[in-house]
Amino acid sequence: MNPANAVNLDEDTLHKEARAWVSRLKTSSLTSRQARELRRWCGRSPSHAAAFAHAREMWDATPQDREQWLREAKLMKKRGHQPLRRALLGGLLVGGGLYLLAKPPLQLWPSLADLRADYRTGAGEQRRVQLMDHVWLDMNTRSRLNVSDDPHLGRVVALLDGEVEVRQSERSASVATVFAGVGSIQTFNGRTNIRYLNGQTQVTCLSGSAQVDVGGQGYRLGAGEQLVYGRHAISSVQTVAAENLPSWRQGRLAFHEQPLSQVLAELNRYWAGHLILRDATLGSVLVSFAVSLDNLPEVLEVLQQVYGVQVMCLPGGIALLSRA
Known part of the structure; x- marks a missing residue:
């Protein structure tokens, strides 16, 4: 044969x-x-x-x-x-x-896909992986990825879910390649944040530059620029205001006039348990606040004192949110 x-x-x-x-x-x-x-x-x-x-x-x-x-x-x-x-x-x-x-219900323990990944992080966990000389990946909470060697591209990363920041020193002559969703990202001498959740990829160049290839098109990003793409849509390259840049690497989360439902979805990626919105009408309430990742329970105090949300805490880090 x-x-x-x-x-x-x-x-x-x-x-x-x-x-x-x-x-x-x-x-x-x-x-x-x-x-x-x-x-x-x-x-x-x-x-x-x-x-x-x-x-x-x-x-x-x-x-x-x-x-x-x-x-x-x-x-x-x-x-x-x-x-x-x-x-x-x-x-x-x-x-x-x-x-x-x-x-897993409410993401309370690792899934089958989590366990199969080369590298993964749990709720609230961050991890650094050295990809090659002078190139590192900082993994954010609830992220998983695989690393392999390609004969043409060299060391490549498949971001299966979650968020990473690619960090390269100025001395690096290497090009880091990350596959996320339906596109690929190459980063050059700087820092690039890549977030892949629910089929949508958000690429934010923090310093240096990045090349995004998706749908047969190439997009070059400079510092402070962002591109979002999914299976059926690609945004234009946008300049990101300083207050909207990813802040998790600074140990904090910041929200500016965002619906509470979106805020809770983001917080649940870090929360060792689950925040559950019992009153759907609360989801559209716009909230603005910042919180340290070292003190996430402070979020519940802010929601109660500033936005009048009633919070019922249950065992296992589960909290039920409703109107007071």
């Missing part, structure tokens, strides 16, 4: 197995044993994890193919094809834990 054909055959089998797992996951309840087997299968290699993630996205994006997937899965089962028996890594899931690990 031609080696190239062997590779294709292996890839075909891999994706069939991934589709079979997603079909089972979406149409029936997994037993604890099956949940452990799926965890082992995803852990066999980055390719397995990526195939499962892709299949899960395609199930939602192409409902017209689901019947074919189900027939394919039944055929594999009928032939006795059980790749999970060969998995090498130990399982982490018990009972009905697969769903809880894949989608």
